[in-house]
Amino acid sequence: DERDDRVVRMLMFGKPGAGKGTLTTRLAQKYDIVTLSTGDLLRQHIAEQTKIGRGAEGIVARGGLVPDEMMLEIVTSKLDGLQNKHWILDGFPRTLLQGEMLDTHLKKRNTPLTLVVNLDVPDEVILSRISDRWIHLPSGRVYNMSYNRPKVTGLDDETGEALTKRPDDNPETFARRLAAFYASTSPLLTYFSKSAASSVARRLNPNHQHPHQLSFHTPSGLKVKTLAGRTSDEIWPQLDRLLQNTFPGLRERLETTT
Ligand code: AP5
Secondary structure (H helix, E strand, C coil): CCCCCCCCEEEEEECCCCCHHHHHHHHHHHHCCEEEEHHHHHHHHHHHCCHHHHHHHHHHHHCCCCCHHHHHHHHHHHHHCCCCCCEEEECCCCCHHHHHHHHHHHHHCCCCCCEEEEEECCHHHHHHHHCCEEEECCCCEEEECCCCCCCCCCECCCCCCECECCCCCCHHHHHHHHHHHHHHHCHHHHHHHHHHHHHHHHHHCCCCCCCHHHHCCCCCCCEEEEEECCCHHHHHHHHHHHHHHHCHHHHHHHHHHC
8 A cells, every 4th residue: 555755754853852852842832743751751651660671760860772672662553553644753862773773664564754853052162051950850941941941940841840850860870871872872873864865766776786675674755864953043034944944845734733
């Protein structure tokens, strides 16, 4: 059956603190897109002290990466709930193995990724943001005392519940999260860029044999885009334009509902 490349099946990719959660939430609110954040899911498991939460707690607190098998257990059931919807993944995949597992899962359902957005924010900007960050644990909503303050200091805008600091938002742990990003997560960008390049090549020449097709599923119709900036004023308009241009259907939905 026909695959629909006009559906948002997107990864929000970037360093810890780059703004993935903030920008994903903004898009979701504007366009009614479903979002899945593995960081939020893990924090909820930890708060509820589930079996997964107890296993992940120490790793997250130290700024390491939770093992791939445990992540797969958390996301597979959630992924199935996304079928036929516009969706954004935030914080998953984070290793090459997770990327391959995701590709295989989506290929089986004929719903490959359509967009990868790489947020490129300088390290020093990120470090200064982290100490200002507060979160609403049950929803994953993110605030920042210098950028998007809550209406009432210390309280969530929608529920009025208390905001908390993340235990992994201190300079030492953050340095480890950044190191884990460079070591394990950044290679994924090359992986997706190759997939995107080979899908273009195949469209131009259907008989084109890309070496990566032997070992990787190459999601055709995939676009990979880097958005660079230091502030939301720089990144948000670029991101919004990218979504509207890549998925014209989204714009129509906005126009008909406003
Ligand atoms: P996760 O929660 O995913 O953390 P992260 O990737 O480190 O990302 P952050 O949540 O820190 O940052 P963000 O990019 O979402 O930025 P935010 O919008 O908050 O994961 C936590 C841990 O869980 C990991 O360390 C790991 O242990 C584990 N884990 C999760 N997924 C895993 C996986 N797949 N595999 C293995 N382990 C996994 O913004 C940051 C701050 O900047 C905020 O204060 C915000 O208000 C502010 N800000 C945001 N955007 C802007 C802007 N444009 N301008 C100005 N300020 C801004």
